[in-house]
Amino acid sequence: xxxASENTEKKLIVVGGGLAGSEAAWQAAxxxxxxxxxxxxxxxxxxxxxxxxxxxxxxSNSLGSLKAISAPGLLKEEMRRLGSLIIRTAEAxxxxxGGALAVDRDRFAKNxxxxxxxxxxxxxxxxxxxxxxxxxxxxVVSSGPLTSEALTESLKAAAQTEHLYFYDAISPILExxxxxxxxxxxxxxxxxxxxxxxxxxxxxxxxxxxxEALMAxxxxxxxxxxxxxxxxxxxxxxxxxxRGKKTPLFGPMKPVGLVDPRTGxxxxxxxxxxxxNRFGTAYSLVGFxxxxxxxxxxxxxxxxxxxxxxxxxxxxxxxxxxxxxxPRILSESLQLRTQxxxxxxxxxxxxEGYVESASMGYLAGMNAARLLSGKTTAVPxxxxxxxxxxxxxxxxxxxxxxxxxxxxxxxxxxxxxxKGRYKMKKTERYQKIVERALDELSLxxxxxxxxxxxxx
Ligand SMILES: Cc1cc2nc3c(=O)[nH]c(=O)nc-3n(C[C@H](O)[C@H](O)[C@H](O)COP(=O)(O)OP(=O)(O)OC[C@H]3O[C@@H](n4cnc5c(N)ncnc54)[C@H](O)[C@@H]3O)c2cc1C
Numbered sequence: 001x002x003x004a005s006e007n008t009e010k011k012l013i014v015v016g017g018g019l020a021g022s023e024a025a026w027q028a029a030x031x032x033x034x035x036x037x038x039x040x041x042x043x044x045x046x047x048x049x050x051x052x053x054x055x056x057x058x059x060s061n062s063l064g065s066l067k068a069i070s071a072p073g074l075l076k077e078e079m080r081r082l083g084s085l086i087i088r089t090a091e092a093x094x095x096x097x098g099g100a101l102a103v104d105r106d107r108f109a110k111n112x113x114x115x116x117x118x119x120x121x122x123x124x125x126x127x128x129x130x131x132x133x134x135x136x137x138x139x140v141v142s143s144g145p146l147t148s149e150a151l152t153e154s155l156k157a158a159a160q161t162e163h164l165y166f167y168d169a170i171s172p173i174l175e176x177x178x179x180x181x182x183x184x185x186x187x188x189x190x191x192x193x194x195x196x197x198x199x200x201x202x203x204x205x206x207x208x209x210x211x212e213a214l215m216a217x218x219x220x221x222x223x224x225x226x227x228x229x230x231x232x233x234x235x236x237x238x239x240x241x242x243r244g245k246k247t248p249l250f251g252p253m254k255p256v257g258l259v260d261p262r263t264g265x266x267x268x269x270x271x272x273x274x275x276x277n278r279f280g281t282a283y284s285l286v287g288f289x290x291x292x293x294x295x296x297x298x299x300x301x302x303x304x305x306x307x308x309x310x311x312x313x314x315x316x317x318x319x320x321x322x323x324x325x326x327p328r329i330l331s332e333s334l335q336l337r338t339q340x341x342x343x344x345x346x347x348x349x350x351x352e353g354y355v356e357s358a359s360m361g362y363l364a365g366m367n368a369a370r371l372l373s374g375k376t377t378a379v380p381x382x383x384x385x386x387x388x389x390x391x392x393x394x395x396x397x398x399x400x401x402x403x404x405x406x407x408x409x410x411x412x413x414x415x416x417x418x419k420g421r422y423k424m425k426k427t428e429r430y431q432k433i434v435e436r437a438l439d440e441l442s443l444x445x446x447x448x449x450x451x452x453x454x455x456x
Contacts, residue, residue, distance in 0.1 A: 010033065010034060010372060011033070011034045011035070011036065011138070011372075012025075012028045012033045012034070012035045012036070012138055012139065012140065012365075012368050012369070012372065013035075013036055013038070013133050013137060013138070013139040013140070014028075014035055014036070014037045014038065014139070014140045014142065014365070015038050015129045015132075015133070015139065015140070015141045015142065015143055015151070016038070016039065016141065016142040016143035016144055016147075016346070017037050017038075017039030017041075017054040017055070017116070017124065018054070018055060018056070018142060018143075018144045018346060018357070019055055019086060019346060019354050019355075019357040019358040019361065020140075020142035020144070020345040020346025020347070020357045020358055020360055020361030020364070021037060021039070021054075021140065021142035021143075021345070021346065021361060022037075022054045022055045022085065022086065022112050022116055022358075022361070023084060023085055023086050023358045023359075023361035023362050023365060024140045024142055024343075024345055024361040024362070024364045024365030024368070025037045025116060025119075025122055025140075025365060026085040026115070026116060026119065026122075026365065027085075027361075027362055027365035027366045027369065028140075028365040028366070028368050028369040028372075029119050029121035029122045030083075030453075030454045030455055031366065031369035031370075031373070031453040031454060031455075032121070032369070032373070032453060032455065033121065033368070033369045033372050033373075034121050034123075035121060035122045035123070036122075036123045036125060037054075037116065037122055037123070037124045037125070038125050038126075038127055038128075038129045039052075039054060039124060039125075039126055040126065040127060040128035040129070040148060041053075041056075041126065042126065043126055043127070043128070044128050044148060046058075046144070046146035046148075047146060047223075047320075048146055048223070049146070051109065052126065053106075053109035053110060053112075053113045054109065054112050054113040054116055054124070055086065055089075055108065055109050055112040055113070056105075056109045057103070057105045057108065057109070057354060060102075061095070061102050061103055061104070061105045061108075062097060062100045062101065062102040062103075063076070063090050063100070063101040063102070063103065063354050063355050064076075064100060064101065064353065064354075064355060065099055065100055065101075066099055066100060066101050067099050068434065069427070069430050069431050069434055070430070071385060071405075071406040071407045071408050071410075071411075072353075072355065072405070072406055073434075074385045074406070074433075074434050074437055074438075075355055075356065075359060075385040075386070075389075075406040076101065076355060077434075077438065078359075078384060078385050078386055078437065078438070078441050079355070079358070079359055079362065081438075081441060081442075081445070082362060082441075082445070082450065082451070083451060083454060084358065084359075084362055085112065085115060086112070086354075086355070086358040086361075087355075087358075089108060089111045089112050089115070090103050090108060092111065093107040093108040093111060128148055128150065128151070129143075129151055130148075130150035130151060130154065131150070131151070131154040132151070132154045132155060132158050132342065133342065135339050135341075135342075136341065137341060137342070138341045138342075138343075138368055138371060138372055139341070139342055139343065139368075140343040140344075140345050140361070140364045140365060140368055141155070141342065141343070141344050141345070141348070142344070142345040142346040142348065142357075142360075142361055142364070143322075143346075143348060144322075144346055144347055144348060144357075145320065145321040145322050145323065145347045145348065146320070146322065147322045147348065152164070152322055155322075155324075158336065158338070158339065158342075159324050159325075159329050159336070160329075162325075163324055163325040163328050163329050164322065164323075164324055164325070165321070165322070165323055165324075165325070166320065166321070166322060167318065167319060167320050167321050168317065168318065168319060168321045168323065168352075168402055168403050169234040169236075169289035169318050169402065170289055170314070170316050170317045170318065170402050170403065171284045171285045171286065171287065171288040171289050171290070171316050171402075172284065172285050172288060172290075172297060172301060172312055172314065172315050172316045173276050173282055173283065173284045173312070173313045173314045173407070173409055174273075174282065174283055174284075174285075174307070174310045174311060174312050174313060175281065175282055175310075175311040175313055175408075175409060176280060176281050176282060176283055176417065176420060177281075177311065177417070177420075177421060177422050177426070178307075178309045178310045178311040179198065179273070179283065179306055179307065179310065179420065180305075180306045180307070180308065180309065181306075181419065181420040181421075182306075183200065183201070183305050183306035184198045184199060184200050184201075184273070184305075184306035185198070185199050185201070185260055185261055185262070186198055186199070187199055187258055187259070187261075189256065189257030189258055190257035191257075192257075196274070196275070197272045197273065197274055197286070198272070198273040198274075198283060198306075199258055199260075199267075199270045199271070199272055199273075200270060200271040200272075200273070200304045200305050200306040200307060201255075201258075201260045201263075201267035201268075201269075201270055201305060201306075202253075202267055202268055202269040202270065202271070202304070202305055203267065203268050204268045206268075206269075206303075206305060207249075207253075207268050207269040209303060210269075210300070210303050210304065211241060211245055211248070213299075213300045213303055214237065214238050214241045214248075214300060215238070215241055215242070217238055217292040217293075217296040217297075217300050218292060218293045218295075218296045219238065219291050219292055219293065219296075220291050220292070220293055220317075222291070222319070223319075223320075234289060234318075235251075235289075236289055236290045236291050236292075236316075236318055237252065237287065237288045237289065237290050238290060238291070238292060239291075240252075248269070249269055251287060252271070252272070252286055252287025252288065253269040253270060253271060254269075254270070255267045255268060255269055255270045258270055271285060271286075271288070271304050271307075272285075272286040272287075273285060273286065274286050274400070276409055277392075277409060277410065279412055279413050280417075281409060281413050281417070282313055282407075282409030282410075284400075285301065285316075288301070288316060289316055289317075289318050290316040290317070290318065291316075291317070291318050292316070294315045297312070297315045297316055298312060298315070311426070313407040313408060313409040314404070314405055314407050314409075321347065321403065322348060323347065323348055323349070323350050323403055324344060324348060324349060324350065325350075325398050325401050326344075326349050326350045326393040326394055326401070327393065327394055327395060327396045327397070327398040327401055328398045330344060330349060330393070330394050331394065332379045332390055332391075332394050333363070333367045333377035333378075333379055334349060334360065334363060334364045334367070334390075334394075335367075335377075341371065343364040343367065343368050344364070345357075345360045345361045345363070345364035345365070346358075346360055346361055347403070349393050350392075350393045350401060350402075350403045350404065351389055351393065351403060351404060351405070352403040352404060352405045353405045353406070355406070356389060356404075356405055356406055359385075359386055359389065360389070362386075363380070363386060363390070366378070366450065369453070373453070378444070378448040378450060380441070380444055381440040381441075381443075381444055382411075382412060383411065383412060383433075383436050383437055383440045384437045384438075384440055384441045384444070385406050385411075385437055386441075387440075388406070388410035388411050388412075389404070389406060389410065391410070392404050392410050408430060408433060411433050411437070414429055414432040414433055414436060415429055415432070
C-alpha cells in the first residue's frame, strides 16, 4: 500500500497503531485533523504481538511507577496534564499493582481501539505500509521496535543505512553522586582525550571475585525472535567473560595506558565510566551491555571498586529493536531533517518503554496538527520529562547513542555538585526536579496554546 495518493494538506497519515501511533492519531484528530491510521495487524503480526487491537502491550502489563517523585511518575503526570489518551485509558483499566500503573491488557487495548475507531476524524486501515510516505506528505511513522521488513528497508533508505539499528546494547547508567571519587580517578588511555573518563581500578583479587560473579550471574533468556547475532564490538560483558578469564582484560576492562594517580601504577583491570549528559550528573559503564537480570546487575556491578554505593538510573539490556540514530537525523520536533513533515515517534526514535513511546507519539501528533494548521511546532522545555527525552534523543553524542527510558539523569541539575557530590539530599533534589518540570510544563502549555485547539 502506498498512502501517498490520499494525502492533502489537511490530512495526516499515521503508520503503526501501537502506543505511539494511537496517541499521535488521537492528538491530531482532537485538533481537527483528518487522520488515516495504518496498522498491519491482524493480517500481518509482528513476532511479539498476538491480536489485531491497537495499543497492544507486548510484554508486561505494567506502565511503570506512579510514584509522584520519580521520573516515570513525572512523565505520567505530564501526560495526564496534556490530555493523553493512553494514560487516561490506562487509569480507567488499572488493576491493583502497588505503586505501579498496571492494566488489564485486553480491556486497555480494546478501549483504545474503540476510542480511535469511533473518532469521527480517524479512519483505521488494517494494511501494511511498505514505504515511508513521500516528500510533501505530513505523516507520523510509529511502526515500533518490530517494524515490518519492507518498511524497515524504506526507512533505511530515508535515514541512510548506517543510522538505523536492529538491536540495542545498553550499558547501565548511574548517578555521579554515588560514585566514590576517593577510589575512582579521572583519565583517558595514554592521556588522549583529557579527563573524559572515570576509571574504577581493580587489583587482581578484586578482578577474580568480579569475574567469578560475572560468570555465575543469572541471565535473562532471549525470546525466540531475539536470537541476536552479536557484533563483536557489542558483546554482553558476561558473554565476553565466557570466552576466557583474560578476555575482558583485552576488552572493556583493559588497564593499558592508565595509571592510578594514588598508586602511580597501572591497575590490574579497570571499569571505565563515560558521561551520559553534558551536566556530568550521570555516567554509563563503557562496554558493559548485559543480559543479566536486574537484581544481579545491581549486586555484581556494586562489587566494582568505587561503585559500592552506586545509584543506578537504568540497568543494562540487549534486545531486538529497530531504532534510528535520532541525534543525526531528527529535529527537536521529531521531523526527519531531510524530509520535513515526516515525523517519527515511539520506540523507533530511541526511547524505551510504553509510556515513553506514547509520549513521543503525543508530541509528534500534536506538532503534525500544528504544522497542518499553519502554526509553528512546539518543543517542550528541557526541564520537563518530555523535553528531557527530546534533548536526549536529538542532542546526544550520536556515536554512543542508545535508547533511553525516562530517568532523573536526563534532567539539568537543580543543585550544584561540589567535589562530585550534591549537598542537597536526593529526595529533596528529585522533588525540586519534579516541581520545576510541572511549573515549566504549565507555562509551555499556556505559551503555545497546546490544549487550545482540542475539540470539546
Ligand atoms: C518483545 C518486547 C517486549 C517489550 N516489553 C516491554 C515492557 O514490558 N514494558 C515496556 O514498558 N516496554 C516494553 N517494550 C518496549 C516498548 O515500550 C514497546 O515495544 C512499545 O510498544 C513501543 O511502542 P511503539 O508505539 O513505538 O511500538 P508498538 O507498540 O510496537 O507499535 C508499532 C505498531 O506498528 C505496527 N507496524 C509495524 N510495521 C508496520 C507497517 N509496515 N505497516 C503498518 N503497521 C506496522 C505494529 O504492528 C505495531 O502495532 C518491549 C519491546 C519489545 C520488542
